[in-house]
Amino acid sequence: MSQVGGHTERVRHRTHEGFLRHRSFFWAQVATALCVVVVGVYFFVARDLAEPPNGGSWLGYLLGTMSAGLIVWLACLGVRKRVITAGHYSLKAWVSAHVYLGLSLTILATLHTGFQFGWNIHTLAYVLMMAVIVSGALGVWAYATLPQRLHGNRGETTRRQMLDTIGSLDAQLHEAAQPLDRAAADVVRLSIEQTDLGGSFWKRLTQSYGDCANRRALARLRALPAPGSAVQAEALTKVESLMQQKADALSLARRQMGITALLEAWLFVHIPATFALLAALIAHIVSVFAYW
């Protein structure tokens, strides 16, 4: 298995360049240069400002305008990703810039605050922005590491095949259980009808499926009294074997879901926090000029 994974990895390196190393880290260099310049200007200018560093100085306005512009542009990725183009303005280039310029925002916006924080809309906007950036950074980590784990888990099996396997096992269980009496049939129904494949976010993340219906059904099946006839005994043996196979299929699929959950979880912070940030940003800007 690891042999196969390694091989695939080598092939990928040759043919595929991810958004992180796009154009030999072009956008990483741009973002770094931006940060260095801005930090330099800040510490060069802030000393000479008449007032304590704050968002209302000319430097503050400059940094604020740049940051707000960046935030709006970064948020536009949500629109941009729905349009497919290629070349320099390919989605990959866009995502690469999104990641690195987004990270540089931590420097720009922090300097814009002049290190003045308080319980107000302005700091709320800053905190939301940091939440978006931190969740985004988690997303970058997830995209950089988890696809390998996903691949390692599923091998050559597709998601559809995993589901088909479980569906097929359910059908076989149904078929095999036909001769069984009500008590045994109920146990089989428990496995077929009550098994929850994924479950909640926490279940997926922690892989805690102790109350899995199939597992409970298996336990109850083994506790059933001896069957009345040879046909039923045979059916029971077959059912047990099928349930065991189903348990294996379930845990494979659920591991896949767990990794997928990790891969997607950051978006549940990133996207809502972005919208909250946009609202807070508008409130921040409007309030500053309303009470100029």
Place this chain on the structure above:
Amino acid sequence: MAQAFHLRLITERAGGGDPIIRERDVAGPEAGIGRAPDNDVILADLAVDLKHARMRFAGDGRVVLETVSGAPFTVDGRSTQRAEIDLARGPVAGFGSYRLAFETAEDGATVTVTREDDDHHPAPSVFSLQARVFNRRNMAWVLGSTIALICLLVPLFLSGVLAPRIHPDQQWSSGPLSKAHAFLETDCKACHVKNFQAVRDDACQSCHGAGDAAPKSLARAREAGSPFEPLLASDHAPRDKLEAATPLPASLGGKVSTLVQRAVGHPTDRCASCHIEHTKAGPVPGSTPEAPMDHKPRLVVVQDCASCHSQLKMRLKTTELVDTPNWEKHATFKAMVVTSAGPKPTFQRIALNTAPQERNGLTFPHDLHLQPLGGVARQAIVLGKNKGYGAALECASCHRPDAGGTGFQPIEMERDCGSCHSLAYARGSDGRLLELPHGELQKVVDTLAGRRLTGGAGSNRQRPGTIRPEAFSATGASAYRATFSRGGACYDCHTVAWEGDTVRMAPVSLTQRYLPRGGFDHSVPEHGGPGQAKAGGFECADCHKAQTSARSGDVLIPDLKSCATCHGQTTAQIAAADDADCTTCHSFHAPGQATPKPGHPPLETLRWTQQVARLGD
């Protein structure tokens, strides 16, 4: 005719298309229903018992359904264990996922058996996170619109309505107000009067307006709940002059910034341009850490003094001010000099380097009075400590500091000169000395009318107690003429002129403040004030050359170079070195007074102290 159940078994194809229909008859009158193969109606659903129920004809188009295993089934949606159904009404029985629809047939009943396909095959999307309520889109819209509502729309439109109870716009405050303005923390509109308009001077002046507006300012501050009496501030100069005289900043960035701010309605010549609120009190240059500058708004220098007071005449043709681009080029002091004494004295500011002479109507040789030996000193010693003397005269014998110690009380003849210079002219019938009414020439003349001089004119100096009142009698020369002539009591100190028999004598006019355009603090130890001065500090005589001044017309005010011995120097050069900042001597809002240094207690202006306690509790 035997009754039978005609079964129609309908099976949906997995891939769609026409269903498979199989038909079979079950001879009546009874048929078993269940999952086991030996039933008449076999329902392959695990929810159905092996032998679940049976049905039989009950005559007259009716069929009875009853459970065999004890498990229920449904008839027309209702769960039951036994039901007698009327075929004509087309009832439907349910067993697990199977539906048995009954109809009347010629020879019994048609039972159509279908299976509801419980299609619970999950799609591959089940691998992705999904949330019905807390999905990304819902959370995004809910969070976004909640923040827009609470943080923007409510403060923007409802602050006025909600003001008495809650202050939703307080969340917009970017930082705390200074202690002086802390009482306005919840009343944003006190300063931010109009939305989208930078804080205007009117708002500041409603509490801080000086001059005629002062009573209104105090009333407004009280009404707004200020625990402090506001500092009343005047403009540096008339508004129109300020606007004309202020140049654009020297730097390109400053020019751009000023023009842009002017264009967008945020001009840089507002009160709030220099007095910044909602920002932390950062280090003020030259202030000590313990100086409570956070009691006042943060002061920011938008334009320094030199930028306006350089080439001022080019921008302000009418000005008489001399340019002061820097300390080194500060003009020579122009002292306020009395040019003619009298009831309506005239004053003129004359440069000190032209050695101006005052015509103040006083004859007073400082040198004579300050001699360590001689008659004056002798007399002071004789007067003794009880009378406030006891040694040769010094400056403080006559020049008494005012309440603040910054300046001096005006010289008063009776208090400051009267110990030696007697006004007594006679002894009354009760033995008490009679004194001439000082300061009232006509009364003096009237008092002396008719009296005659007994002794010769030019008698010795008289002092109280040693007077010889017998100097005057009803005979001899005119006491009136003698008093106002050489040797007479008045002639000693006053400039006297005669027009025939009429004496002409103007009241003495002394300048109280020689340098009215700047503040000088005599209470500073280095300026001769009380306390330990640093090395290089001054005594009175270092600046005021009184010991060598024989004429009262001498202007004993030092020139700028005396100040420059310390101001503008470094401590390496002189221990008493201090800054030569314009504001040391010229307060911006009151150019005629010095700016209190940061070390000075700024709360001096925050009065109404009985209410300050309210702030603390």
